[in-house]
Amino acid sequence: MQYSAKVMDHFANPRNVGELPDASGVGEVGNPACGDIMKMSIKVKDNVIVDVKFKTFGCGAAIATSSISTEMLKGKTLDEALGITNKAVAEALDGLPPAKMHCSVLAEEAIEAAIDDYLKKTTGKGLEKKKQHAHDDHHEH
Amino acid sequence: MDNASGTPLHPKVTEAIIPLLKEGFGNPSNLHHFGRMTSDAIQTARGQVAGLINAKPNEIIFTSGGTEANNFALKGILPAHKKKGNHIVTSQIEHFSVLNPLKSLEKSGYEVTYLPVDKYGMINPDDVKKAIKPTTTMVSIMYANNEIGTVEPVKEIGSLTREKNIIFHTDAVAAVGNIPVDVKENNIDALSLSANQFGGPAGVGALYVREGVRIRPFMEGGVQEGGRRAGTENIMGIVGLGKASELAQSEMSQRVNKMQSLRDRLKDGILKNISHVYVNGHPTNRLPGNLSLCIEFIEGESILLFLDMQGIAISSGSACTSRSLKASHVITATGVDAALAQGTILFSLGINNSENDINYVLEKLPPIIDRLRQMSPLYSQKK
Structure with missing residues (x-):
């Protein structure tokens, strides 16, 4: 199993690590027993994600997918952000080993969870319909 | 600092292998001098491996490594003793080259008891004793665990199995060459070892089977290794394993x-x-x-x-x-x-x-x- 140079770059020099003290929404997904937890904090202004930070417990791929997701999120409208798929995250990293694809699913879920939290706080109502995620077959809980 | 995955070749092992790269082509089964040369080299190595674990040379069967030795011990010895019974006692912390063959044996009618370990990864010999039934033919417990390093109470298990006339196999891949291992003193009937755990090359190992313990060939074909393991010998690997054994014993x-x-x-x-x-x-x-x-x-x-x-x-x-x-x-x-x-x-x-x-x-x-x-x-x- 080998990681791409891009994965290694984002792992070794992760972008936007941390938490936002004035976050508009925070999403935390994953499970420590499965080896990864992602916590994504977003700052939303006029329907646009203006800042984003992450904290991740996990392997190299989990850290790299978190890092690249924060880059992909900045400047996006909420709708655009919800359109980011796990495949897009993996492609942005020049691919992930098959056993690590679930990390990109986790990133997609973290984005969604953060937006859901923001919507709940502002409108009192979260995302209407959550996306169906195909990561369960990768996990044996 | 990842020697458990495989040690570097000891320089003296490399030295022992190099001449064979040029002259070690003789098939050891041949009677001509090329064959005699490699056949002698294999016999020397057999003695060196036997010396390391206090076995007799004819009790050593060369294999392609620890995984084959474990597979061979289980799939070769158990069917040869099927009349006696179909029950095996092992532990939850064995290597996959023990656990997976046992899983397939379970599918073909064997019954396996997987013993738990304490917080240190130690097996309790009393648990082994309690797990033994009239149908138990083998206890397979590793000598030392490759991940957490715990050395198991093989001596106690060995005296227990010998007393009850049950075959004791131990996966000693992580132990042999790294700590003193004595098959006689510990009443071990079968033991797996691998060269790349102590300065020898990857892709070669051995199964020790005590004289008198029946084993069926796992790899079938010619009559190499006393008819127990067919296939032209991995001469360079075997010589490397032999040299590594000699060095480990003396150092x-x-x-x-x-x-x-x-x-x-x-x-x-x-x-x-x-x-x-x-x-x-x-x-x-x-x-x-x-x-x-x-x-x-x-x-x-x-x-x-x-x-x-x-x-x-x-x-x-x-x-x-x-x-x-x-x-x-x-x-x-x-x-x-x-x-x-x-x-x-x-x-x-x-x-x-x-x-x-x-x-x-x-x-x-x-x-x-x-x-x-x-x-x-x-x-x-x-x-």
């Missing part, structure tokens, strides 16, 4: 002392400088070069990758490269919490490691742990 106590003192310095240094670190395995009854740790709030692979960038090679104990992402079955069997088990790393020192290597790790590791913890949501929650 055993020096090696054990050196690795133990380096390991203890590494352990003490890490425990002193990093908080929330737990040592896996038995505190004293363990392989001399093994240091398995659980580092809380972070995951093993990310530690491995950062250490690799500093030129330090280790293993991450969590089986996180596997599809299931489950933590190691060994660490889990010792009762470690599933989340903590994700932070497992394994240092397995070898004879080439030095005091400087230890100092270097002690300098590089703490900032890596700190950096990963700063990134971990679990660490900030804890605070």
